[in-house]
Amino acid sequence: MAVLHRDDRREGYYRYRGTAKPDKTAVHAEKTRKLLRDNKQRISFNATSMRALSIRLNQQIAQALCDGLKVTRLAEAAELSRWAVRTVGLSADDVVPSGLPAEQRLAEIRQLKSELAELEESKTSLEDHRLNLLAGARRRGVLDDHELAALSGLQRETIRKITWGVQPEPGAIPA
Numbered sequence: 220m221a222v223l224h225r226d227d228r229r230e231g232y233y234r235y236r237g238t239a240k241p242d243k244t245a246v247h248a249e250k251t252r253k254l255l256r257d258n259k260q261r262i263s264f265n266a267t268s269m270r271a272l273s274i275r276l277n278q279q280i281a282q283a284l285c286d287g288l289k290v291t292r293l294a295e296a297a298e299l300s301r302w303a304v305r306t307v308g309l310s311a312d313d314v315v316p317s318g319l320p321a322e323q324r325l326a327e328i329r330q331l332k333s334e335l336a337e338l339e340e341s342k343t344s345l346e347d348h349r350l351n352l353l354a355g356a357r358r359r360g361v362l363d364d365h366e367l368a369a370l371s372g373l374q375r376e377t378i379r380k381i382t383w384g385v386q387p388e389p390g391a392i393p394a
Contacts, residue, residue: 248361251352255370258349265345269338276331280304281311283324296325297332353378355387
């Protein structure tokens with residue numbers, strides 16, 4: 220931005236070489252884009268980790284059944300129904316007895332279950348954060364629903380439904 224001004228003290232002009240202040244809406248839109256991209260990546264990583272942990276848990280349950288542990292004890296350790304434990308056991312074909320003690324196997328299953336519970340909690344907090352970001356962006360009107368859908372990984376109608384009536388927490392999108 221160059222503006223010529225007349226200098227009254229001498230003959231000539233000086234040039235103002237300042238820069239225009241950025242538009243607040245554009246700044247908020249860019250911050251929202253970055254936060255939504257990061258959140259989508261974290262949710263994706265969380266989902267991948269949960270799948271891997273679930274597979275390991277299922278393998279441990281199948282191995283424990285093959286080693287001769289009772290379905291009831293496994294169901295209590297894994298915090299699953301007996302039907303789910305039986306289903307996991309029947310779905311594994313390539314399992315051979317390992318000879319590990321039952322208590323060690325149950326401890327591994329409990330550990331995997333607790334890690335899975337921690338991932339569930341982090342998933343819930345990430346989804347709550349995404350909801351606050353979406354509600355704040357819709358309320359401010361900095362991004363349209365289609366761009367929000369592309370950035371969040373949700374469908375446009377889903378975004379409209381889940382953000383309906385939600386008051387974003389203060390500071391959801393930093394100013």
